Amino acid sequence: PNITYVEFDGTAHQVEVPVGHSVMQGAVENNIPGIDADCGGECACATCHVYVEESWLPQCGTPGEQERSMLGFAATAAPNSRLSCQIRVTEALDGLVVRMPEAQH
Numbered sequence: 001p002n003i004t005y006v007e008f009d010g011t012a013h014q015v016e017v018p019v020g021h022s023v024m025q026g027a028v029e030n031n032i033p034g035i036d037a038d039c040g041g042e043c044a045c046a047t048c049h050v051y052v053e054e055s056w057l058p059q060c061g062t063p064g065e066q067e068r069s070m071l072g073f074a075a076t077a078a079p080n081s082r083l084s085c086q087i088r089v090t091e092a093l094d095g096l097v098v099r100m101p102e103a104q105h
C-alpha cells in the first residue's frame with residue numbers, strides 16, 4: 001500500500017509500505033524525517049505521533065488503552081492523533097495520508 005507522510009513544513013513523501021508493517025516502520029525504513037520512534041514501536045515513547053487525515057481515521061482502527069494514555073504525553077495531541085507504531089498497514093490503507101507534528105516529544 002501507498003502511504004503519504006507529510007512533514008510539518010509540508011514536504012510530502014509517498015512510499016510503498018509492506019502489509020503487516022506499522023506506519024511508523026514505513027517512515028523509518030524510508031528515512032522520512034519527523035517520526036523519531038525512540039521506543040522502537042513498543043507504544044512507550046509517543047515520538048511516532050502523527051495526525052491521520054480525518055477521512056482515514058476509521059480505517060486506522062481504534063487506539064488501545066496504552067496508546068491513548070501515551071498520547072496524553074504528546075503536547076500537540078489532537079482528536080485525530082495516533083501513534084504510528086500502533087497502526088498496522090493493510091491493503092485498506094492504500095492512499096493513507098498522515099501528517100507529522102512540528103516536533104516529537
Ligand code: FES
Nearest residue numbers: 041043044046085
Ligand atoms: Fe514509541 Fe510508537 S515508536 S510509541
